[in-house]
Amino acid sequence: MIQINIIGSGNVAQHLIKAFEGSKTVEIKQVFSRKKETLLHLVDYEKIATDYNEIQPADLHIIAVSDNAIAEVSEQLPFNNQFVVHTSGTSSMELLNPKNRRGVFYPLQTFSKNKAIDYSIIPFCLEAENTADFKLLESIAKSISTAVHSVSSEQRKALHVAAVFVSNFTNHLYSLGQEVCEENQLPFAILRPLIQETADKINTLNPIDAQTGPAIRHDSNTTEAHMAFLQNENKKNIYKILTQSIQHNGKKL
Amino acid sequence: MIQINIIGSGNVAQHLIKAFEGSKTVEIKQVFSRKKETLLHLVDYEKIATDYNEIQPADLHIIAVSDNAIAEVSEQLPFNNQFVVHTSGTSSMELLNPKNRRGVFYPLQTFSKNKAIDYSIIPFCLEAENTADFKLLESIAKSISTAVHSVSSEQRKALHVAAVFVSNFTNHLYSLGQEVCEENQLPFAILRPLIQETADKINTLNPIDAQTGPAIRHDSNTTEAHMAFLQNENKKNIYKILTQSIQHNGKKL
Structure with a gap:
């Protein structure tokens, strides 16, 4: 042994x-x-x-x-x-x-x-x-x-940074989603199948090919309505920055 | 029928x-x-x-x-x-x-x-x-x-906003994680079990109770090292804002 x-x-x-x-x-x-x-x-x-x-x-x-x-x-x-x-x-x-x-x-x-x-x-x-x-x-x-x-040590550092993005930050987005649900008398459970499917998809698709939603469609009517809906400055700011990042990085589906 | x-x-x-x-x-x-x-x-x-x-x-x-x-x-x-x-x-x-x-x-x-x-x-x-x-x-x-x-229509709007956070934005974080991997000659596949587990956890834990990582631990040595590692201004900005949001919202594990 x-x-x-x-x-x-x-x-x-x-x-x-x-x-x-x-x-x-x-x-x-x-x-x-x-x-x-x-x-x-x-x-x-x-x-x-x-x-x-x-x-x-x-x-x-x-x-x-x-x-x-x-x-x-x-x-x-x-x-x-x-x-x-x-x-x-x-x-x-x-x-x-x-x-x-x-x-x-x-x-x-x-x-x-x-x-x-x-x-x-x-x-x-x-x-x-x-x-x-x-x-x-x-x-x-x-x-x-x-x-x-x-x-290697250098690769490990990169991997840890990547892990923070796909795990710690992702979990925080789940928290923010839960807050939005609870503020509107909706059970968080209603989001669970969507969360699972979002994670499952990247087993068969590259994330950039799996991107959906108003940001990648450049649907500014919807993104502006969402920004107006969000009263909380922190959520509004995160919404804005991630929407811009998707539009900057992504290709349209 | x-x-x-x-x-x-x-x-x-x-x-x-x-x-x-x-x-x-x-x-x-x-x-x-x-x-x-x-x-x-x-x-x-x-x-x-x-x-x-x-x-x-x-x-x-x-x-x-x-x-x-x-x-x-x-x-x-x-x-x-x-x-x-x-x-x-x-x-x-x-x-x-x-x-x-x-x-x-x-x-x-x-x-x-x-x-x-x-x-x-x-x-x-x-x-x-x-x-x-x-x-x-x-x-x-x-x-x-x-x-x-x-x-209701009002609840549905909230639900859509929550869905953007937990799905569209989450998938974008997967994309950013993939970029960090590829820039460092690491296969994205190495992150997949972590992505799955992060999504699975919230079937049994509330997201706020499932939060891990350097941000929630207020481990500023690590978060500062990560910020310095990220050359790309967009990723650096997202890292900073989501770290602050976790520290503002979260409870420590």
Whole structure:
């Protein structure tokens, strides 16, 4: 068995713990959390380290903490020349303390608490300083996912930016849509089939070919009526800027 | 059998023709298209009218044309006191010429050519001037969909605005994500599981509870790095405005 430690107790750490549950090739040796209670629903009491000095050597240490804590956590690890990775989309591999061999293990997914996920389709973006470590990382990722990619630090940064656009910003547009519904006594559920179909379409069409609506049709009667309808300055501004961006970028259907 | 005519030959008209194919209670009597060729792959030659005077009475006439053509098309119909509806999300019922009984039959979905759709889950938003006509419209909608709603003109306008946010604007964010990928030699396919999961999440979580990413975490190191990474002024501006909107609206996860 490949033995791994997971350092961290947030969303990503908890989802990784679940992803490796029941794996036939990878075993979680230890996890690190400041408070044992945070992880007791997932991990046996004796496997939870609360002090860095309790962390033992393993084949791989996955640091799953917020970006601004990565450098310090990697410095605190009580050993040298072990293989240590972080899970960040944005931070460079070099942020990890060089006393250990370094790499990146970035799952390109949006993790929410209380929402189960099919880990097998999550793309894992991998990077490592040397080939042997990369191979190990690859076999660990392939034990849970069918979508494993070698991605450089620069590409990973681009991917994270793209992910913010298609996931974080998209979810925020869902929030704004919900607000508009609720302000008009409409159930948000009425929008769900449309949201699903919009996401499904891009499995068979390029987004630019799937673009519909008043903006791409340059239907200024409708876009102006919508702007007038929106009382909220923030929504009005977002409507205007995204409409202009569609008209600037898109081709007409 | 309830007999209906469909006036129009664009995306919505063609999808409605497909939706009623094989219906056991509703029959398409005639369709109207300026050019027979546009609809010959869907409808028999003799059922296609190319002149308004060829349109015969029916239980319902569905005008599925662009918003700015609705008034004129409804005026051209060669009969009075028939039941006539349009399919627009934005236009009021009163845009239809009052020589006929009026209503609205708005399918809340994004229709692209060359993309099959499960019509049974599409929400249909209905409105009619009188109760008997509403009942007929309801039975017609229920013959193809399980999600049939009574929606006033004002609510329908709100719904269309919300739909633009969650569908048209969302699809545009997918386009921008694709551009960022392609500029960095990454396949767009790598983003697809994330896009699917983002849409799936809101079936079980409210969007505001599903919000993740650097904006909602107020992780200014990352948002500033992303802004610096984006060279394109339009993308930079959209990034900034949506980040601010998330931080203004959202609660932290």
